[in-house]
Amino acid sequence: MAEKIAVIAVDIGGTKIAAGIVLFGDGAPQVVQVTQVPTHAAAGGPQVLATVIQQVLTTKKAAQSQGIELRGVGISSAGVINPLTGDVTFANEIMPGWTGTKLASEVQAASGLPTKALNDVHAHALGEARWGAGKGSASCLVMAVGTGIGGAFIVDNHILRGAHDVAGCIGHVLCAEAADKPCACGRSSHLETVAAGPGIINSYVEFGGSATLEDGTPINGADIDKRALAGDEAAQRAEARSGYAIGTVLGSMCNMLDPHAIVLSGSVAQCTFYWHEALAQGFASQAMDPVAQTPILEGKLGGNAPLIGAAENFLTLGYVIEPAGE
Secondary structure, eight states, rough: OOOOEEEEEEOOSEEEEEEEEESSSSOOEEEEEEEEOOOOOOGGGHHHHHHHHHHHHHHHHHHHHHTEEEEEEEEEEHHHHHHHHOEEEEOOTTTTTTOOOOHHHHHHHHSSSOEEEEEHHHHHHHHHHHHHHHTTTTTEEEEEEEESSEEEEETTTEEOOOTTTOOOOOGSOOOOOTTTOTTTTBBBTTTHHHHSSHHHHHHHHHHHHBBBBSSBOOOOOHHHHHHHHOOOOOHHHHHHHHHHHHHHHHHHHHHHOOOSEEEEESSSGOEEEEEEEEHHHHHHHHGGGGGGTTTEEEETTHHHHHHHHHHHHHHHHHOOOOOOOO
């Protein structure tokens, strides 16, 4: 039996921070001892960084108490991340004050463990490509749809990062359904504005739905999904707008990149058939004949994908590991 290699993995998103231990050895990686805390992104970058460090230290202490030898820390984070330095070079208003955070070096200094960081969707995609739905595909286009929309193109288990580490920002491409709607990035008419979770909520209200539940609390995506199934026309239209917009963009991306497979994940990808049917229609409207049958697969790893990807990124930058088995 191969020796287990243990890495602390952290996933930093706009709403929550997850931390756990990823064990590599025989077969697929194991993710254990996962804890989650709210990000409290509005509190600003320094407070978020302090929360991340606390999560790492807590996880390290738990591992040491069980005799687990840790190789280091792999971080998956919202924002544009320089994978060589682990710095956050850009983050939009979802993570105020996060731009400029020296993420990897600060965590390394606090924990005493070698630390690497990369973008959260890049990590998510690497996890799915190596060990999830994309396993066995020479190339795959991964899209994660939740509070925001991110993507990555993986070729032969390598992330296409681009000259400025921005490659894969599929949520920020021009989309006809989002025409003239302001985007969190400071531009307008981008896919994310109508297709991500907040965009679905905005569309629901635009189509006549209520912004609050009966008890006065703000409505969320899960509520809208339930209402769509119950026959609420505004909810059905909101989900269909999101799905169709995503489908058109994926069709266009396939025309350019020609991946072996597309992997869809994230909370929004769990929507009802109204969303999925609209996505298929949007894809068919744009994908050229040679790529029209590109398989669109559901992600298999769920919330573990970015944790596995972050740990994998740490190992591939710092250690030699064998390719994933068939």
